[in-house]
Amino acid sequence: MTMPSSTAAASPGALGVAPTSHLAPVFAQFPIEIAHGEGVWLTTRDGRKILDFYGGHAVAGLGYAHPRWLAALERQARQMAFQTNALGLAVRERAAARLTRFAGLGLDTVFWLNSGAEANENALKLACKITGRSRVVALEHGFHGRTAAAGAVTWGAAAKWYGFARTPFEVRFVARDDVGMLEGAIDAQTAAVIVEPVQGMGGAFELSTPFLQSLRGRCEETGALLIFDEVQCGVGRTGTPFAAHRSGVVPDILTAAKALGNGFPVSALLLSRRVARSLKLDDLGTTFGGGPMACAVAEAVIDTIESEALLANVRTVSTYLKAHCRVGPVTGVRGAGFLLGLTTSRPAKEVQAALLERNVLTGTSADPHVLRLLPAYIINESHVDRLLEALAQVSP
Numbered sequence: 001m002t003m004p005s006s007t008a009a010a011s012p013g014a015l016g017v018a019p020t021s022h023l024a025p026v027f028a029q030f031p032i033e034i035a036h037g038e039g040v041w042l043t044t045r046d047g048r049k050i051l052d053f054y055g056g057h058a059v060a061g062l063g064y065a066h067p068r069w070l071a072a073l074e075r076q077a078r079q080m081a082f083q084t085n086a087l088g089l090a091v092r093e094r095a096a097a098r099l100t101r102f103a104g105l106g107l108d109t110v111f112w113l114n115s116g117a118e119a120n121e122n123a124l125k126l127a128c129k130i131t132g133r134s135r136v137v138a139l140e141h142g143f144h145g146r147t148a149a150a151g152a153v154t155w156g157a158a159a160k161w162y163g164f165a166r167t168p169f170e171v172r173f174v175a176r177d178d179v180g181m182l183e184g185a186i187d188a189q190t191a192a193v194i195v196e197p198v199q200g201m202g203g204a205f206e207l208s209t210p211f212l213q214s215l216r217g218r219c220e221e222t223g224a225l226l227i228f229d230e231v232q233c234g235v236g237r238t239g240t241p242f243a244a245h246r247s248g249v250v251p252d253i254l255t256a257a258k259a260l261g262n263g264f265p266v267s268a269l270l271l272s273r274r275v276a277r278s279l280k281l282d283d284l285g286t287t288f289g290g291g292p293m294a295c296a297v298a299e300a301v302i303d304t305i306e307s308e309a310l311l312a313n314v315r316t317v318s319t320y321l322k323a324h325c326r327v328g329p330v331t332g333v334r335g336a337g338f339l340l341g342l343t344t345s346r347p348a349k350e351v352q353a354a355l356l357e358r359n360v361l362t363g364t365s366a367d368p369h370v371l372r373l374l375p376a377y378i379i380n381e382s383h384v385d386r387l388l389e390a391l392a393q394v395s396p
């Protein structure tokens with residue numbers, strides 16, 4: 001058998017991946033290669049130091065190489081790197097207790113998984129199973145992941161990348177904050193409503209409290225389960241443990257991932273008593289979910305957020321950023337905590353490129369005029385000043 005030569009591999013030159021790459025050509029890439037990260041700073045292979053306001057797409061909540069995170073990984077790897085859920089582990093129990101206490105929402109049962117999409121997939125499956133219904137309501141501009149059920153409730157997926165011939169359930173999309181649409185859209189056939197309380201990909205858009213309260217009320221009336229996808233906006237990113245704290249609306253199922261592991265894959269479903277009570281053996285399963293490394297890391301992340309008072313830092317620095325960010329091409333700001341969208345007079349992608357030339361890394365979103373900031377919770381005002389200086393140099 002002849003091996004393919006390296007040049008016969010996918011050649012997505014237009015996407016910025018080297019033509020000799022063996023990686024699937026599915027990601028557009030920034031024109032830099034990262035060699036090292038520490039705190040909120042990235043060092044490129046050619047020695048540039050870049051201030052990171054993107055946080056590995058909302059993952060690096062503690063920043064890079066945080067000593068507590070490193071210590072937890074090393075300690076757990078030496079003690080027990082992996083065990084199946086068929087065997088009990090103190091670290092798994094401890095991390096679940098820690099997560100529910102941190103959340104403080106009365107969602108006291110945890111099911112561990114590995115990624116955001118996987119968490120949403122299981123949440124939706126559970127809702128369909130518990131209710132025996134086959135319709136799901138989601139929001140326009142929402143993003144929930146790339147798997148069959150999570151992709152089905154992701155706005156625009158069908159037109160862009162969904163790929164499956166059928167969705168696992170019927171989906172209805174509702175406009176953001178449109179209370180008037182809820183009564184018609186959510187009925188006795190609805191298994192679940194899934195929303196991000198602060199939409200990430202949708203451009204750092206925070207749903208209003210009256211809308212979330214109406215959603216909660218309509219779910220009560222119809223028996224549908226309310227799912228909060230806090231994969232991006234949760235685990236401290238909005239300056240509260242979860243974004244649910246901002247509205248006071250508590251879902252039946254909450255999904256968390258990204259910052260929960262600070263780079264080690266881990267996600268979780270937090271379940272209400274009603275949902276937990278309906279579970280029986282074998283309803284859910286996973287090999288890697290609840291692995292000891294993931295649990296040790298989640299525990300360390302929450303410990304660090306609390307012991308270093310990072311929620312207060314997110315709130316303080318976010319307020320500072322919001323107050324001063326209207327410089328250069330920035331016309332306004334939306335979102336919450338460290339999930340912020342700077343609205344831009346020019347296309348956000350152009351502003352992003354200009355900032356990267358000035359050694360500041362930022363994100364964009366599905367809204368072409370929103371530059372998204374997802375920095376680590378340890379970012380301070382002097383880092384914000386650097387961002388503002390760079391923005392001031394970009395023409396409006």
Ligand SMILES: Cc1ncc(COP(=O)(O)O)c(C=O)c1O
Nearest residue numbers: 115116117143144145200231232
């Ligand atoms: C709100 C939200 N839900 C789900 C996901 C999917 O998570 P993952 O990429 O870990 O599957 C993402 C990813 O960006 C997200 O932002």
